[in-house]
Amino acid sequence: MALPRLETLAEIEAALWRELGRAPRDKHHEWRTPVLATRDGDSADARTVVLREVDEPARTLQVFTDSRSAKVAQLLAHPQGTMVMWSSRLSWQLRLRVALQVETDGLALASRWARLKLSPAAQDYLSPLAPGSVLDGSTAAAPVVHDRGHFALINVAVQSIDWLELHADGHRRASFDAAGARWLAP
Numbered sequence: 001m002a003l004p005r006l007e008t009l010a011e012i013e014a015a016l017w018r019e020l021g022r023a024p025r026d027k028h029h030e031w032r033t034p035v036l037a038t039r040d041g042d043s044a045d046a047r048t049v050v051l052r053e054v055d056e057p058a059r060t061l062q063v064f065t066d067s068r069s070a071k072v073a074q075l076l077a078h079p080q081g082t083m084v085m086w087s088s089r090l091s092w093q094l095r096l097r098v099a100l101q102v103e104t105d106g107l108a109l110a111s112r113w114a115r116l117k118l119s120p121a122a123q124d125y126l127s128p129l130a131p132g133s134v135l136d137g138s139t140a141a142a143p144v145v146h147d148r149g150h151f152a153l154i155n156v157a158v159q160s161i162d163w164l165e166l167h168a169d170g171h172r173r174a175s176f177d178a179a180g181a182r183w184l185a186p
């Protein structure tokens, strides 16, 4: 049986943050793997990432990456991005306008790495070859300089949320940001 539709903007905002908060802890949550879009010079670029942490009160998210990846160079040049996620279970799409900041050092990074290094995923950050390196045999592999390889955090500050619900009784769309919440034409 279909769940009753949420009526108010406040209920919807609370529910979407509740769902976001579940995503990093639930491997099957569809919002665990959003698409992060960044600006690449005059073009757009986008890729799937894993949502690692969600801090609802702070309105921030966190993603792990390799500090040598193209996205890091892109967001250092243009720290604005968009994160998109869709859930068929909820019939909800979120488009988050975000400010992106990279962390390659410090306490937060060290504590995440302390946990990660015990898992096979640590290998992702220890390759001597930067992500996207052409594998033609001639690429000189840079030595790994750090015991935590090229592990980096991307701190994602959510500035606004565009929520879209697809529904047989009529689609609904709303926007949430520091100025408040409003219904939009879908």
Ligand SMILES: Cc1cc2nc3c(=O)[nH]c(=O)nc-3n(C[C@H](O)[C@H](O)[C@H](O)COP(=O)(O)O)c2cc1C
Pocket (backbone or CB within 6 Å): 033, 045, 046, 047, 048, 049, 050, 051, 063, 064, 065, 066, 069, 070, 071, 072, 131, 132
């Ligand atoms: C399901 C899935 C999850 C991924 N998660 C991450 C991630 O959390 N961080 C990351 O840097 N790349 C992740 N990737 C790889 C990226 O999509 C991308 O291929 C890689 O980071 C290089 O992107 P870039 O050249 O734009 O930096 C993931 C890919 C898939 C398919």
